[in-house]
Amino acid sequence: MTKHRIFTTAFASVYPHYVHKAEKKGRRKEEVDAVIGWLTGYSPEALAEAIARRTDFETFFDQAPALHPNVGKITGVVCGVRVEEVEDPLMRKIRYLDKLVDELARGRPMEKILRA
8 A cells, every 4th residue: 555645745845834824824933833842742943853854744743752642632624524533643643733733824822722
């Protein structure tokens, strides 16, 4: 079975799109980084290093320090698919990230995005 194309895509090639989507709606790059850090456990320095190394999504999530314990509270639809129903664990993590960035771009308060 072949891997989905996004799994082998460099995180660094998608990251600017996350930032642009948020900034277009008045949010900041630092907020995007905070959302990514909350989900994955990456520090700002480790995130910058993963981007600089052009780590692919599979490696990015495999090397993530730790998914946040509240990750199961992320629910909803991204690209017409309910994130909590995505079967493949890696694709679910990618969809979690997409959902968090969507919420950020829609103006949701950070404390709600981070499931505080």
